[in-house]
Amino acid sequence: MPRSADKSHETGGRLGTWGARLLAVAFWLVAWQLVAWVVDARIILVGPLEVLARLVELVGTGEFWASVATSLGRIGAGFVGGVASGVALAAAASRLPVVRALLAPVMGALKAVPVASFVILVLLWVSSSNLSVVIAWIMALPIVYTNVCEGIAQTDAGLLEMADVFGLTGLDRVRLVYLARVLPYFRAAVSLALGLSWKAGIAAEVIGLPDLTIGEHLYDAKVYLDTPSLFAWTVAIVVVSAALSAVVDRALGAALRRWEARP
Amino acid sequence: MSGGAFELRRVEKNYGELSVLAGASARFEAGRAHVLMGPSGAGKTTVLRLLAGLETPDAGEVVRPADARLAMTFQDDRLLDNLTATANVRLPHARLRGADLEAFLARERAALVAVGLPVDSRPVRDLSGGQRRRVAILRCVLADADALLFDEPLKGMDEKTVAQVMDYVTPLLAGKTVLWVTHDPREKDLLPDPVLWTVRDGLIFPA
Numbered sequence: 001m002p003r004s005a006d007k008s009h010e011t012g013g014r015l016g017t018w019g020a021r022l023l024a025v026a027f028w029l030v031a032w033q034l035v036a037w038v039v040d041a042r043i044i045l046v047g048p049l050e051v052l053a054r055l056v057e058l059v060g061t062g063e064f065w066a067s068v069a070t071s072l073g074r075i076g077a078g079f080v081g082g083v084a085s086g087v088a089l090a091a092a093a094s095r096l097p098v099v100r101a102l103l104a105p106v107m108g109a110l111k112a113v114p115v116a117s118f119v120i121l122v123l124l125w126v127s128s129s130n131l132s133v134v135i136a137w138i139m140a141l142p143i144v145y146t147n148v149c150e151g152i153a154q155t156d157a158g159l160l161e162m163a164d165v166f167g168l169t170g171l172d173r174v175r176l177v178y179l180a181r182v183l184p185y186f187r188a189a190v191s192l193a194l195g196l197s198w199k200a201g202i203a204a205e206v207i208g209l210p211d212l213t214i215g216e217h218l219y220d221a222k223v224y225l226d227t228p229s230l231f232a233w234t235v236a237i238v239v240v241s242a243a244l245s246a247v248v249d250r251a252l253g254a255a256l257r258r259w260e261a262r263p
Numbered sequence: 264m265s266g267g268a269f270e271l272r273r274v275e276k277n278y279g280e281l282s283v284l285a286g287a288s289a290r291f292e293a294g295r296a297h298v299l300m301g302p303s304g305a306g307k308t309t310v311l312r313l314l315a316g317l318e319t320p321d322a323g324e325v326v327r328p329a330d331a332r333l334a335m336t337f338q339d340d341r342l343l344d345n346l347t348a349t350a351n352v353r354l355p356h357a358r359l360r361g362a363d364l365e366a367f368l369a370r371e372r373a374a375l376v377a378v379g380l381p382v383d384s385r386p387v388r389d390l391s392g393g394q395r396r397r398v399a400i401l402r403c404v405l406a407d408a409d410a411l412l413f414d415e416p417l418k419g420m421d422e423k424t425v426a427q428v429m430d431y432v433t434p435l436l437a438g439k440t441v442l443w444v445t446h447d448p449r450e451k452d453l454l455p456d457p458v459l460w461t462v463r464d465g466l467i468f469p470a
Contacts (some may be wrong), residue, residue: 172357
């Protein structure tokens with residue numbers, strides 16, 4: 001098949017997929033609106049049109065953007081810390097069995113303990129404004145640690161032998177041999193950890209109630225029975241989450257492609 | 264010019280119950296090409312791996328020149344699948360930067376063309392088996408090494424490609440210690456004045 005025909009076929013396929021997705025979303029929006037009309041009680045349920053109107057109002061305020069920025073900054077800091085420490089600990093654990101053995105129960109506990117328990121515990125130790133930083137860190141750390149450990153373990157022993165023969169040591173060995181195997185695991189971990197850190201971080205804000213954050217606005221909306229705002233903030237959380245995920249995924253994908261294609 | 268000789272002294276090597284080398288001795292003089300032939304399973308690859316330091320003998324001694332810089336091709340290529348051909352060939356030169364890097368890249372590109380490989384940004388996972396093998400050979404011969412170890416490097420290549428590869432590779436072998444493992448006797452004619460060895464029955468004999 002000619003290349004242009006291939007391309008148009010591919011574009012058509014992508015449009016079809018997006019069309020199907022949009023149709024599905026439209027179906028559920030219509031269903032939501034119908035249910036809202038049937039229930040006819042704004043305290044319990046508001047329709048998507050009213051939520052959209054409230055969201056537009058919120059987006060026009062400086063407080064909205066300040067709150068999003070505060071939540072994003074704190075959760076982002078915790079997430080980056082979790083990723084960095086997860087990678088560093090995985091590297092140490094892969095080199096030193098004693099580190100791996102020591103960390104195994106800690107990582108197991110971090111994965112098993114419910115977020116709410118952590119939130120309440122951490123509130124005893126840090127101020128509410130730093131709570132979401134710690135919670136996002138706790139969410140990202142074990143996921144990144146586990147995946148990077150797995151990627152390192154999966155590194156081809158034959159490639160390591162080859163690196164030995166050619167005298168490749170230290171950072172060059174990490175950069176050229178390990179990185180190739182670990183990157184797909186790292187990318188999957190970042191994608192998963194990002195969503196979890198964001199959701200858990202917002203949940204922590206709802207409990208800790210730091211000023212001018214998304215969590216505080218969610219809590220206020222619930223307390224004052226302001227259901228349109230509750231829905232609007234929830235939509236904002238979902239949109240930010242989806243945008244973050246898309247941006248990070250694309251950035252990692254582009255970096256990976258550039259790295260692979262370098263001469 | 265390469266360093267000292269490689270030597271096996273009464274080397275024994277077993278894999279479980281299987282005895283591969285049983286008191287093998289040989290001295291591979293520096294700066295020459297040595298071709299090791301023998302039937303499949305005779306222990307040729309084991310000899311190469313011992314000389315490369317990838318195996319330790321169960322008995323006897325393996326003597327390698329101090330500070331020898333090695334390069335090697337393996338039977339299974341051992342390329343970094345997600346990198347380009349040039350990035351793979353450049354692997355032993357990981358620290359090159361700036362003008363040195365540009366100069367080496369130009370040399371790499373000329374080498375790829377000389378052995379009939381495409382110069383593009385595809386990762387080597389997209390190359391055919393024969394193309395990958397040529398990349399591995401280039402990585403070996405373009406490494407800044409004193410001793411080059413080849414484990415059946417031309418296996419499965421057609422005669423035209425072999426001629427093309429050897430036209431490029433042979434001048435680069437001059438003055439280096441070359442250990443060339445093959446089961447194809449025709450390959451001894453591709454190297455300049457090689458010392459011939461036969462690996463058989465757990466021993467190494469001058470052929």
